[in-house]
Amino acid sequence: MHEFGIAEAILAAVEKRADGRRVCRARVQVGALLRVAEPSINDAFAMVSEGTVAEGARLDLVTLPVRVTCGDCGSVAMSVDPHAVCPGCGSADVDSEGGDDLVLESIQLAEATYVPGDSRGDRGDAGRSS
Template identity: 50%
Template sequence: MHELGIAEAVLDALERRAEGRPVASARVRVGALLHVHEASFAQSFALVAEGSVAAGAEVELVVVPAELACRACGRSSPVTEPVASCPVCGAVAVELRGGDELVLERLAYRPAGQPTG
């Protein structure tokens, strides 16, 4: 379950950004090619965030497709799986861009004194 490693990376980014302030929620942009299963991620995040500034925080995942650029026809197509040919013209001279990002887009802090969970 690679979601555990991704959850740890997200928690690390949250802790660095929060600087000790309690986190209520966050939004993370994740590339489709990372194949993150949302339920597994939520469970993993809850586990790794226990006892941290992000304990009980809600994390929204925004899945971003990769882009397949065809060198033959010049068209670009969003893809969620690596492909070997252009879905428009069938050419194999393609370039895959993105789809592997993991970006902390937003975080919101919990008001002081508000309980976690």
């Protein structure tokens, strides 16, 4: 199951960006040629992220299309199908470009239950008087 390798790569990027803070969600751009299914990658991510800042986090996938150029008619199209045929003539003689990306787009941090200090920039604890 190739999802485990991809899940490990995503986890490494998430941990680096989170910098020790808990993560509850991550949005990932995945090229169509990687053939990643959201349920499978979430299962793999759940396993590899156990005991990390991303434990329990959910992945949202954005599938990036592959550019296909037909060798018969020259038609160019975008497709999220990794086994695309030419939409113009139906030929299977297509060259593909791109579609192998893996990009961590964003993470959503878990909200802290208590953060000392004033969020408006005061370095002191807003609940205490000096």
